Amino acid sequence: MSVSYEVHAKVFKAFCDEKRLRILELLRDGEKCACILIESLEIGQSALSYHMKILSDSGIVESRPEGKWIYYSISERGSIFAQNLLKELTTPNPVQSPPTCCLDIDSHPE
Amino acid sequence: MSVSYEVHAKVFKAFCDEKRLRILELLRDGEKCACILIESLEIGQSALSYHMKILSDSGIVESRPEGKWIYYSISERGSIFAQNLLKELTTPNPVQSPPTCCLDIDSHPE
DNA sequence: TTCTCAAATCAAATATTTTTGATATGAGGT
DNA sequence: ACCTCATATCAAAAATATTTGATTTGAGAA
Numbered sequence: 001m002s003v004s005y006e007v008h009a010k011v012f013k014a015f016c017d018e019k020r021l022r023i024l025e026l027l028r029d030g031e032k033c034a035c036i037l038i039e040s041l042e043i044g045q046s047a048l049s050y051h052m053k054i055l056s057d058s059g060i061v062e063s064r065p066e067g068k069w070i071y072y073s074i075s076e077r078g079s080i081f082a083q084n085l086l087k088e089l090t091t092p093n094p095v096q097s098p099p100t101c102c103l104d105i106d107s108h109p110e
Numbered sequence: 111m112s113v114s115y116e117v118h119a120k121v122f123k124a125f126c127d128e129k130r131l132r133i134l135e136l137l138r139d140g141e142k143c144a145c146i147l148i149e150s151l152e153i154g155q156s157a158l159s160y161h162m163k164i165l166s167d168s169g170i171v172e173s174r175p176e177g178k179w180i181y182y183s184i185s186e187r188g189s190i191f192a193q194n195l196l197k198e199l200t201t202p203n204p205v206q207s208p209p210t211c212c213l214d215i216d217s218h219p220e
Numbered sequence: 221t222t223c224t225c226a227a228a229t230c231a232a233a234t235a236t237t238t239t240t241g242a243t244a245t246g247a248g249g250t
Numbered sequence: 251a252c253c254t255c256a257t258a259t260c261a262a263a264a265a266t267a268t269t270t271g272a273t274t275t276g277a278g279a280a
Contacts, residue, residue, distance in 0.1 A: 005128040012125035015199065017268090018115040028203045034227070035212035047269055049228060060200065068226050068277060069211050079200035086196050089125065090170065090189035093138045101179055102145035127238090144257070157239055159258060178247065178256050 008089070011082050014058035019043065020051050024074065027061065031073040058082070118199070121192050124168035129153065130161050134184065137171065141183040168192070 014020055019041065026032055026040055038048050052072060055061035059078030064071045124130055129151065136142055136150055148158050162182060165171035169188030174181045 005131040008131055009126050009128050012122045015122035015196070016119050016126040018119050019268090021115040021118055021199065024199055028199075028201065030202070030206035031209040033209070033211035036210065039212055044270065045227070046229085046271075050268070053228085065227095065277090068224090070227070071209055074200055074202060079197075082200065083193065083196055086125070086193055087189075089131065089134055089138075090184055090192065091138065092140070092184060096140035099141040099143070099181055100146065101143035102149055129238090154240065155257075156241075156259085160238070163258085175247090175257095178254095180257070 008085060011058050011060075011085060014055050014060045014082075017051070017054075019047075020055055023051060023055065023072075024060070027072060027074045031064070031071045033069050033071055035069070037072070118195060121168050121170075121195060124165050124170045124192075127161070127164075129157075130165055133161060133165065133182075134170070137182060137184045141174070141181045143179050143181055145179070147182070 014024070022041055023037060026037060034045075034048060034052070037043075037052075038045055041048070043051075052061065052063070055072075056063060059081060060075060061072055062075040062078070064073070124134070132151055133147060136147060144155075144158060144162070147153075147162075148155055151158070153161075162171065162173070165182075166173060169191060170185060171182055172185040172188070174183070
């Protein structure tokens with residue numbers, strides 16, 4: 001039944017690394033070229049590429065090639081998707097099962 | 111100025127691991143004892159304790175000791191905090207800087 | 221075509237996270 | 251006091267994630 005934890009985890013991978021949070025903060029100011037990000041973060045080209053792939057795969061960041069360069073920006077669509085998903089993952093189900101413990105098959109601890 | 115990426119990353123660590131997403135899904139049905147989680151997830155006691163610590167540190171899960179047992183549940187307060195933080199991290203700043211590239215000090219690529 | 225340069229990819233090294241098994245802690249019961 | 255059991259903690263092993271440097275790819279310019 002209930003779906004791919006892997007897919008959901010991938011969305012939030014974007015936000016659980018400090019470097020990626022710094023990248024997102026830079027992108028909040030507007031579209032940025034990779035070279036600017038490399039400069040600002042003092043990170044290697046290869047490492048930036050690695051992080052941008054994770055951010056792209058999460059759907060939070062989108063990219064636009066222009067000539068030799070690639071410009072990155074925050075995806076509104078991806079962000080809203082993540083926001084809705086987070087709300088869903090933390091919202092209690094309307095039907096609640098009673099709090100049981102493995103030893104309390106017929107007697108509750110209270 | 112802008113705060114601890116580490117603290118923010120910690121919040122989303124709750125959601126970027128498959129086991130923890132499965133734990134949260136179980137908790138959406140209501141408060142659960144650790145022993146139930148161990149049974150349901152087919153996970154070691156030590157591993158569950160490790161994951162519950164990460165979930166607690168993120169603020170998403172709260173715990174309640176009762177006798178020998180500890181009952182875990184989703185924290186509404188923590189969940190709302192995470193939702194607001196996610197929105198903040200993905201919302202563009204009102205003042206946008208123009209898209210520049212490291213080579214375009216005075217000439218833009220278009 | 222060739223040259224240049226930005227970005228992606230690869231493989232190896234490094235760092236971090238997660239699992240496992242053992243032990244310690246702490247509360248409840250006897 | 252003890253014993254029992256649930257959880258936390260520790261250290262080592264295993265699994266992943268990240269960084270680094272080299273190479274490849276692909277687009278633009280000559």
